[in-house]
Amino acid sequence: MTVLGARGGMEKGTEMDEFVPVHRMIADRAVETPDAPALVDEWTALSYRQLIDRADEVARALIRDGVRHGDTVAVHMERGAAILVALLGVSRAGGAALMLDVGGPRQWLTGFIEKARPVAWVTHESSAEPPFSGTVRRLDVGGRLAMDTGTDTVEDTHAAMSATGSAVPDSPDSPGFPEVTPEDTACLVQTSGSTGEPKLVVVPHRTWCFATATQRLLHRIGPDDRGAWLFPSHTNVSVSVVVWPFLAAGARLSMPPREIVTDPVELAEWIRQERITQLFAVAPLAEAMARLDWPPCDLRVMLTGSDRVREWGRPDLPFEIANWYGANEVNIVTSPLLPWDERVTSATATAADRAGMPPIGRVWPGATWRVVDALGRPSAPGEVGELLVGGEQLALGYLSPRTTAEKFRPDPHATRPGARVYRTGDLVRVRPDGALEHCGRLDDQIQVNGKRVELAEVERALLTCPGVREAAAKAVESATGRPQLVGYLVTDTPVVHSEVRRLMAEALPHHMVPVAFVRMARLPRNRGDKIDRRALPHPSSAAASHGEYLRALVASVLSDLLDRDSCAPDDNFFLLGGDSLLAATAARRLSREAGYPVSAENIFLHPTPQELSEYLGKAAAEPART
Structure with missing residues (x-):
């Protein structure tokens, strides 16, 4: 089965008539509504004028530092206004952002740095010294350059570009930055590797542009919307799906305090107070929030994915829950909201729908796709097969040509020379209504807490x-x-x-x-x-028993969160149903009841009551020995 472009009954005008890079789309909003609110986080609020002005300061500083068109710039920053200033600045300077996980260990990050060879590094003013010997630029929480006295004019920027060999724009209206093409790299995204080596996905400006334009139209994002950014900052999904569509529409994007992102109750209250209209949340978080009692609110749609979604959500919620699908290599390529009149969500699901898992929706207009069997032949309608995806949203490949050749294959059905399809490794089935159901994986790739x-x-x-x-x-x-x-x-x-x-x-x-x-x-x-x-055997759990105070406290908190009568000393919190959200909640409760700090990381590293209580006992004794 092959579907090319838009299917019958979908909204018109979804194809890009003209390539406009995302940073220019957002700059256009700054011209049209300069004082409209663009970004709000726990530290600062930026208008569209401030966002672009500060991004331009970063861009000029990078060009002054010698960044040329096509160079890679590492961006190592938390979710917040500052990282969006940095990403726009890198794009406006003509660079490609190497998006690094701020929570990744130094050894892990070093591997990506060695592969991508960035020429500059952008991070927070307060961040530790990075594992990098080149130019480091630091931004404060509002996205201002720290300790920078540069006041470059357009002419200064042109001079710096000429000195580094970059082409100077011919247009008299140009802000002084190099032009980017659809196939220029916008970002490099880290992802897990099937060979044991992590990979970098090369995402072009074409992908950012296409994803932004289609989501604005098909998910009905306008200037009056209020989006929420909850996803990790180092992913392509964060920027191309969560961030850019709202900013390109002139809407307002809000970011909650970090400590409440893993607390469904507090996060739901923040969503109501901020009058959020649309958001994306990973499956465990979305399912936890959907179980809450919601009064009337401004939220219309809660999109979810990045994990296998098991629950539809109640039909009486004041918003709709919809499950979509994507990957770093293909961006988001399905939505259950397409077409709007035939959407499959928590509000529209029939009894027959609810007898199964929520589908991942229909394929975006403009994407090419087919479902094939193990021999690469088209699967019959209703049969399970591997999903192959091509089209405008496709990445350029991986940084490694050999790895690219394995997964990005020539598309014999394409009308455009050189077109390719990506072998997703995901098994799907096409429902009679055209929506896809996710049926598992071909390989050993899994999703844990929404991450590959x-x-x-x-x-x-x-x-x-x-x-x-x-x-x-x-x-x-x-x-x-x-x-x-x-x-x-x-x-x-x-x-x-x-x-x-x-x-x-x-x-x-x-x-x-x-x-x-x-x-x-x-x-x-x-x-x-x-x-x-x-x-391979399933880990076993020991029988319940009582222990000393700290172990009893840990067991009590963990068993309460897991809704169990008790937890044995060797019971594993995660195997009994715990996840990252519950770990964060357990850490807060233990910190309050034990009287000293406990982090979710402590629970990840010591997931049984015995191990965690022993660790906490040692940690509590540390001050006494110093």
Whole structure:
């Protein structure tokens, strides 16, 4: 089955008549409504005029530092107004933003830096010294350059561009920055790798432009809307899906305080107070908020995804919940809101719809797609097959040409020479109404807390731990149906699980660190001598018992959050149904009841009552020894 462009009955005018880079779209809004509110976070509020003025200051500073058209600039910043100033500044300077995870360990970040070779680095004024020897620019919370006295004019910028060999714009109305083309790189996005090596996805300005234009139109985003940015700052989905459509429409984008993003109750109250009209939340957060009692509010649509969505949401909510699909390589390519009159959401779902999982919607107009079997032949309607995606929203590939060739294949059905399709690895089924249902994965890729994890990358890190001879990783289903990572180790001597977690946390982001470990005499293998993950055992839990005060306190808090009568000393919080949201809630409660700080990271690294209470006991004793 192949669908090209818009399907019958969809809204018209979804194709781009003219390429306009996103930074110019937003600059146009600054000309039209300079004093309209653009960004609001917990530290600052910026109008459209202030946003563009500060982005231009960053752009001129980068050009003065020697950044040329096409150069890579590392952006290592938290979600907030400042990072959007930085990203717009990099784009207006003609550069490509290397979007780095602020929560990633130094070793993890260094690998991406070595691959991308940025010529400059942009970070917060208060951030630690980065693992980078080049020019570092720092911004305060409002996006102003820290300790910079540059007051470049357009002529100064042209002179700096000439000195570095960049082409000077011919237009007398140009703000002095290089022009970008649709195929110029807008950003490089980190993602997990199936070979054990993390990858960088190369996203062009074409993708940003197409995603912004289609979402503004098809999701009906206008200047009176108020969007909310809840997703991590280092992802392409954040900017191309959550941020740019609202700013390109002249709307207002708000960012909640960091500490309430993982608290559904407080976040829901913030959404009401800020009069948010549309937002995107990862599946666990969206499902938690959907279970709350909501009074009438301005929120119209809550989009969700980045994980397998299991719950539709109640039909009597004052807003609609809709599940969409995408990946860094293809951006967002489906929406259940298309076409609007046939949308499939919590408000429109029939009894027959609710008998199954929420679908991921219909494919964007302008995207090409087909569903194929294991031999690459078109799957029959209603049969499960792999989803292949092409079109304007497709990334250029990976930074590695070899990896690109494996996943981005020539499209024999395309009308445009050189067009390619991306093999998503996702299994889907086409419903009779044209909506797609997600049916799992072809490979060992999983989603944990809405983030991609390749098991090979986890296994490679496990093998670097002292004493580990063989290692495997597997996703097991927790008590709530959410996948959690488990590590399987073959060692000569027993290993301390908390020490393995600590070493893993130094090498990988938290969502890639196993929550439990199983020591085995040998790993099960199939006839091809490959690890048989299906034969790996499920971690077991011990029987309940009482312990000393701190362990009892930890067990009480964790069991209450998991809605269990008790938690045994060796019960694993995540295998019993815990997730990142509940970990953050547990950390707040333990901090309040134990009397000293407890973080969600502490719970990730010590997920059983026994381990966590021992860690907290040692931490509490630290001041007494100093």
